[in-house]
Amino acid sequence: MIQLGDEMKTAVLRRLGVAEAPPTVSLLEALVAAYIRTVPWESAFRMAKRARTAVTADCPRWPDEFWRDNIERGGGGTCYESNYAFFALLRALGFEGYLTINNMRDSIGCHTACIILLDGQKWLTDVGIPLNAPIALNSAAPVERVTEFYTYTVTPIAADEYTIHAAPRPDPYIFNLLDRPVTEEAYRAATTNDYGSNGLFLDAVIVNKIVAERPWRFNTRERPFALNTFWQGQRTDRAIEGEVAEFVGRHFGMDAATIRAALAAMSSNQ
Helix, strand or coil: CCCCCHHHHHHHHHHHCCCCCCCCHHHHHHHHHHHHHHCCEECHHHHHHHHHCCCHHHCCCCHHHHHHHHHHHCCCECHHHHHHHHHHHHHHCCCEEEEEEEEECCEEEEEEEEEEEECCEEEEECCCCCCCCCEECCCCCCEEEECCCCEEEEEEEECCEEEEEEECCCCCEEEEEECCCECHHHHHHHHHHCCCCCCCCCCCCEEEEEECCEEEEEECCCCCCEEEEEECCEEEEEECCCCHHHHHHHHHCCCHHHHHHHHHHHHHCC
């Protein structure tokens, strides 16, 4: 199973502002909390990589590249690359667990998540939505986890299957977790396929990140372009001022040139 080398592990921990320690729930929670404030869920870096890469097999941004993109240019990713990179960090820190590929209603195999094992307990850990905290799994009863942004509910519905909900949201449903380990080979193949003709989030620039302790979003599927923040079930929009890539990059701490390249790729495909 892939994991980061010592040099990259140290650089990532420095970037996240988390000290290395033995694997515990407290460390896992600290890493997730730091991640959601440091690494955006975003499509721009993958769109830019797809646009400049001729061969699909060369498109995936594996953990070392993913973390370099964040450290050097504020990049992030969508679920396949984000959860793989985070899992590689956890493995380097001594955590045990496995990767899963999951469903969203009728969309099969469209979302990933990590399951981390600590003292006999399974913890759902998903920076690819992201979920704002690890959540303990209980196959016999629903589990509720309250965080500063959302209250999550994980409900068992079948053997090794759970529904994940979050409130307050217009649609509380997030995804169906299939608690079944996938091999690294299968995970990497699915990641590569996600850059193919049916790949997700290759047609719109979307960014989500916690900024100044508020969830913020930019989404080119909504016009006119604006930044959106969500707090206590209420949405507030902020108009874009000046050039889009510069404004969005400054707000989210991302490289404006990469956002600009993604916007150009989006326009060329329309």
